[in-house]
Amino acid sequence: MGGVLLLVGAAALIVARLLTQPLRQLETASRTLSRGDLTARVQIRSRDELEHLGNTFNTMAEAVENQVQALREESARQKRFVAAFSHELKTPMTAILGYANLLRSGEQAPDKRHRAAGYIYHESQRLEELSRELLLLFGLEQGGVALQDVKLSAVWGDVRRSLPELEPRLRWEGKDAAVRADRPLLTALLRNLILNAAHADESGGTILFWNKETADGVRVGVTDAGTGIPPEELEKLTEPFYRVDKSRSRMSGGNGLGLTICAQIAQAHGARLQIESAAGQGTTVWITLKEVTP
Incomplete structure (x- = not known):
């Protein structure tokens, strides 16, 4: 009888430990998570409610880790923006x-005196342009863009009229099409892309505005044969005030907001700014807009 009781007691202890081990894992992982180690996870394979609870904990921990990482990245972006x-x-x-x-x-x-006045006027213009583009950028972040049926030929005409000094270099390749867009914003996007293309190709080469139909809509873009962009720089291009060639951009009056605004305009149209480039081989930038069918 004593042996039987001993065996039953040992079996009960083992069963109790097996039942409570998942709970101890959850307790340990929770404490680790509360101390700031967001990689804490549990491995429970009991095929019951405890395993389901462990999977739920892991999902929650992963969501917390992703959210904290996103907050850190946003904080870092804000610090870079302020600086x-x-x-x-x-x-x-x-x-x-x-x-x-x-x-x-x-x-x-x-x-x-004339030279000093000229510098004051030039720098005041830069401040005015900076404030205007910041207001546009903040307005785009608030949303509320009203899309209408817009002919690409009309937008192309607006762009050409706004850049008379570059008109001899501009060429359009594609058939006219109607898209859902905000005409002034789409004009501003293409104008910024063309100005960037002109800065990238100082030899005076052709700047190509093009459009073509795809399965997703009408792809509209700008291509140049300029210096190109190194691959490691591509992901940073739409960050506010970022420049690939800082000295040249400052000399030409750029403030590093052009592509940031272009990316926000694309987002306001439900699209994404796409960039393809290689050093010494030019750059192509485009967005895809919804086509208006007759």
Whole structure:
């Protein structure tokens, strides 16, 4: 009888440990998660409610880890944005204050005074453009774009009229089509892409505006034969104030918001900005818009 009781007690202890082991795993993983280790997971293979509870815990832990990672990335992007914006704002303000102080310091020679006034005017224009594009960017992030039926030929005409200095280099390849779009915003997108293409190809080569029908809609894009973009830079292009060639962009007056705005315009149209490029082989950027069928 004593032996039987001992065996029953041992069996009960083993069963109890088997039943409580999953709960101990969950307790340990929960404590690990609460200390900030978001990789904590459990491995429960009991084929019962405890296994289901373990899978639910793992799903929750993975969701928490993904959310925290997304928050960290967003915080890092915001810090980069603030740092870049502060630098972008400081540069023209320093120039304006410096030349304004020069003019206040006393009578200057006419050529020196004219040069100082020119710098002040140029940097003030940069500030105005920066504020205008920031307002557009913030407005796009709020959404609310009204799409209408728009002819690509009309948009092409708007783009050409806005860039008279580049018109000899522009060429359109494709058949006219009607798409669902916001005409001013689509014009702004294509104008920015063409300006980027002109900066990338300073030899004066042709800048191609093109469109073609696909299974998903009408693909509309711009292609240049310029310097191209290294592969490691492609993912960063739509970040605010990011420049591939920082010195050239600043000399030409760019502020690094063009492709950011283009990406937001594409998103407002339910599309995504696509970029293909290789160093020394030019760049192609496009979006796909919904076609209006007759």
